[in-house]
Amino acid sequence: MNDMSIKTEDPRIAAHRDSLEARVRDFARFRELGLIARSGDFFPSVHYPPITMYPEATEEELLDDYVLPPDGLFDIYLHLPFCEQRCLFCHYPVKFGKFGDKTHDETERYLDALEREMDLFRNRLGIQKFQARSILVGGGTPTLLTPAQLDRMLTGFKERVDCSRVTQFNFDVDPGTLTDQHGAERRSILREHGVDRLTIGVQSLDDEILRKMHRPHDVKTALASIEACRADGFQLNIEFIFGYPGQTLEGWMRMIDEAARLDVEEIQLYRLKIDSYGDAQGPIDKIVQLRPQELPAFEEAIRMKQAAIEILAEHGYTENLRRVFSKDPAKYSHYAHNQCCQLYDQVGFGLTAFSSLRDRFLLNTQTFEDYYRRIDSGRLPVNRGIKRNAEEQKRWAVVLPLKNRDVDKAQYRALTGIEFDEAFPELWERLVAEGLVEDKGGFAGLTRKGAFFADEVCHQFHARSYIPFEPDEYAQGPLNPYRVRQDSVEA
Numbered sequence: 001m002n003d004m005s006i007k008t009e010d011p012r013i014a015a016h017r018d019s020l021e022a023r024v025r026d027f028a029r030f031r032e033l034g035l036i037a038r039s040g041d042f043f044p045s046v047h048y049p050p051i052t053m054y055p056e057a058t059e060e061e062l063l064d065d066y067v068l069p070p071d072g073l074f075d076i077y078l079h080l081p082f083c084e085q086r087c088l089f090c091h092y093p094v095k096f097g098k099f100g101d102k103t104h105d106e107t108e109r110y111l112d113a114l115e116r117e118m119d120l121f122r123n124r125l126g127i128q129k130f131q132a133r134s135i136l137v138g139g140g141t142p143t144l145l146t147p148a149q150l151d152r153m154l155t156g157f158k159e160r161v162d163c164s165r166v167t168q169f170n171f172d173v174d175p176g177t178l179t180d181q182h183g184a185e186r187r188s189i190l191r192e193h194g195v196d197r198l199t200i201g202v203q204s205l206d207d208e209i210l211r212k213m214h215r216p217h218d219v220k221t222a223l224a225s226i227e228a229c230r231a232d233g234f235q236l237n238i239e240f241i242f243g244y245p246g247q248t249l250e251g252w253m254r255m256i257d258e259a260a261r262l263d264v265e266e267i268q269l270y271r272l273k274i275d276s277y278g279d280a281q282g283p284i285d286k287i288v289q290l291r292p293q294e295l296p297a298f299e300e301a302i303r304m305k306q307a308a309i310e311i312l313a314e315h316g317y318t319e320n321l322r323r324v325f326s327k328d329p330a331k332y333s334h335y336a337h338n339q340c341c342q343l344y345d346q347v348g349f350g351l352t353a354f355s356s357l358r359d360r361f362l363l364n365t366q367t368f369e370d371y372y373r374r375i376d377s378g379r380l381p382v383n384r385g386i387k388r389n390a391e392e393q394k395r396w397a398v399v400l401p402l403k404n405r406d407v408d409k410a411q412y413r414a415l416t417g418i419e420f421d422e423a424f425p426e427l428w429e430r431l432v433a434e435g436l437v438e439d440k441g442g443f444a445g446l447t448r449k450g451a452f453f454a455d456e457v458c459h460q461f462h463a464r465s466y467i468p469f470e471p472d473e474y475a476q477g478p479l480n481p482y483r484v485r486q487d488s489v490e491a
Contacts, residue, residue, distance in 0.1 A: 012253050016307055023306040024299050026449060033434065034480030035456045040298030043468035044277055045458040047354070047361070048399040049392075051278055053466055054363050054384040062362050062385045063124055069345045069358070073133040075338045076161060078114070079350030080142035080153075081368075082107065084176070084216040087203075088287055089241060091278035092352055093366055094140050107145065110351075110368075111153055113375045117349050118160045120380050129162045133344065134334040135169045137195075143177035147185040154193040163194060168334035170197040175225035176217040183225075187232050197235040197333070199268070200225055204240065205255045212246050226262055235331060237266035237324065242308065243301035244272050245287060245294035256308045260315035265331040267317060268324045269308055271301055279352045279366040305452070322404045322454050340400040341408075343415060351381075358415060360387040390416070394423050395461050402437075403458045406445035420444055427460060430478055 013020075030036045043050070081094045095106060122130065145153060163169070171190060178187055178200075190198075202222045204210050210218060217225075229236055240259065242252055259267055274285050288295050296304070309319070317325035320332045321341075339346045339356055347355040348364070351371050355362040363384040365371050374381040388396055397415045401407045412420040421428075428444075431437040436450035436457050450457050459467060459481050467481045474480045 010250050012257075013250060013307075016253075016310055019310060020303040020306050023452065024302050026452070027299065027302045030434075030453060030456070030479065032475050032477055034475045034477035034483075035434075035453065035460075037469045037473040038475060039469075039473060041275075041469070042271065042273070042455055043459070044271075044273060045399060045403045045455040046277065047356070048396045048458075048462065049361075049386070049466040050468060051354070051363065052276065054361065054386060056383060057362075057385045059124065059362070059380045059382045062360055062382065062387060066125070066357065066360070068125065068127070072127075072131045073165065073344070074130050075134045075335050075344055075346040076130060076132050076136070077335070077346065077348035077350075077353055078135070078137045078142075078153075078157060079348065079353040080110075080137070080139040080145070081351045082110075082139065082144050083141045084144060084174070085214060086283065088212075088214045088283045089244070089272055091273065091276040091280055091282045092140075093280040093368075095368070106368075107149060109372065111149065111156070113372055114153070114350055115156045115160070116375050117381060118157070120375065120378065121347065121349070122160060124380065129160060130347065131162050132166045134167055134338055135161075135163070136172070136333070136335040137170070138172040141174045141177060142171060143173045143186050143190075147182050147189055150186055151189050151193075154189070158193065166194065168197055169193075169195045170199060170333060170335055171195050172199045172201065173225075174201055174217065175222040178225040178228060179221055183228065187229065187234075191232060191234075195234070197237065198229055199237040199239060199333075200229070202226075202238045202240060202259075204244070205258055206247075206251060209244060209246055209251075213241070213244065223262075226264060230264070235266075236264040237268055237333070238262070238264050239268045239270060240308075241270045241272055242304040243296050243298075245291060245296075247296055247304070249296075249300060249303050249307065252304045253307045253311060256311045257315075260312055260317060265328065266320070266324055266326045267312060269305065270323065271305065309452075319451065322451065336404065340404040341406075343397065343400065343411065359393060361385050392463065394418065395463060398423070398461050399458045402444070402446060402461075403454050406440060406443040409442055409444060424461065431457065431460065434479065 027036065031038065031040065081092070083094045083096055085096050143150065177183065203213055203215060205219050205222065207218050226236060226238065238259065272284070274288055276282065312325045316327045320326045320329055321336055324332065326332060338344045343358065345357045351364060351368060352366055353364045362382045364381045365374065365383045371381045394416045397412050398407055407420055409420045428437065435447055438445060438447050446454055446457060460479065462481060464482060471482045474482065
């Protein structure tokens with residue numbers, strides 16, 4: 001990869017040049033300090049420990065002494081691992097093709113298994129129904145189902161889940177499934193079942209980049225889906241990936257400006273991850289090996305991110321949850337906030353789905369046949385997870401809230417039994433000294449600079465065995481995450 005120098009002759013880039021280059025200098029400096037891997041690569045801080053690092057475990061080990069939350073509420077995730085075709089950046093196992101066909105045995109088999117998994121989990125917990133706080137249905141492409149299957153899935157779900165106290169019901173969707181011959185009917189079914197927020201995987205407003213991503217839609221379809229869903233009254237979040245092969249800074253900035261003019265409630269940004277952080281390695285690694293010259297340098301990805309932040313701000317968007325920008329601070333994913341910031345108990349159903357509970361984590365199997373086999377034998381499809389000890393609990397209770405918003409000190413004390421200020425005092429002071437974190441009274445959080453490098457700052461709180469890169473990937477600076485910390489017993 002060769003760093004793509006900024007084309008100062010382009011007026012759009014020239015207007016932002018100083019701030020973009022300042023952020024690149026921050027990137028270089030933090031790499032020297034050991035915060036960022038020498039290669040410049042990154043690892044998204046989505047879970048702690050990371051999804052790829054959980055040991056094998058049984059449902060008995062993970063659930064036998066589990067106690068329901070005091071209010072009985074859960075945030076609930078439902079996973080549909082079917083897509084029309086493989087997007088090259090995807091790092092999760094899915095099956096491809098027109099799986100929405102009602103006669104397709106695989107789809108029907110999966111929907112049957114999904115209902116049985118929910119029943120097994122209800123029985124394991126000894127409850128009649130799950131009491132839902134918020135709901136997210138993702139994939140895959142959950143709206144790839146036929147309208148009849150979509151209605152069947154949601155009807156069966158609501159027979160097992162009490163939605164009377166739900167504050168938000170969100171679906172992750174693909175543009176084409178909302179605008180094809182069944183699109184209007186699918187949207188109507190979603191509304192009838194109470195779905196009020198959609199996250200649309202637009203990913204790009206450039207047809208050539210969409211082709212390189214192997215997306216099943218074009219720009220015209222994406223725009224039509226946004227218009228149709230807005231007309232139906234859904235709250236909309238649209239997603240974009242930056243740092244993708246073939247992208248240029250100029251094209252990215254033009255696209256973000258266009259996206260902001262669509263005036264949707266939320267815009268979400270993802271940086272391309274080449275190596276897997278999920279249960280399947282996406283084909284993107286082979287694409288990069290074949291055409292490395294097309295991949296923007298890490299420095300260029302940094303410029304893209306900073307440029308997007310500034311352009312969105314010009315249109316009135318500010319960062320709400322991390323990487324998610326909205327004009328109205330009340331518009332955000334309740335599911336993400338509850339699971340990652342509030343650390344409420346959350347249960348997930350389906351292939352590779354996870355349940356994140358207040359002192360433990362359960363992860364479902366990665367293969368379809370193993371998923372079916374476990375459920376057919378009357379067992380939950382859980383095959384990995386941990387019950388966190390005190391040391392891991394104090395790390396977990398800081399990583400996700402810090403990454404996504406702020407650490408609530410009272411909540412931290414309730415979850416760990418210790419004061420936040422006493423948990424990592426020396427580490428915290430080092431991060432304060434570098435301008436990455438700050439005390440906010442009842443909360444502790446990232447500064448604006450720290451928020452830009454949120455993933456890497458959160459890695460500072462990982463136990464050695466869960467640091468995402470090997471020791472030789474980090475410079476021997478004061479922020480090297482492998483440094484021995486006197487304020488923490490390494491797990």
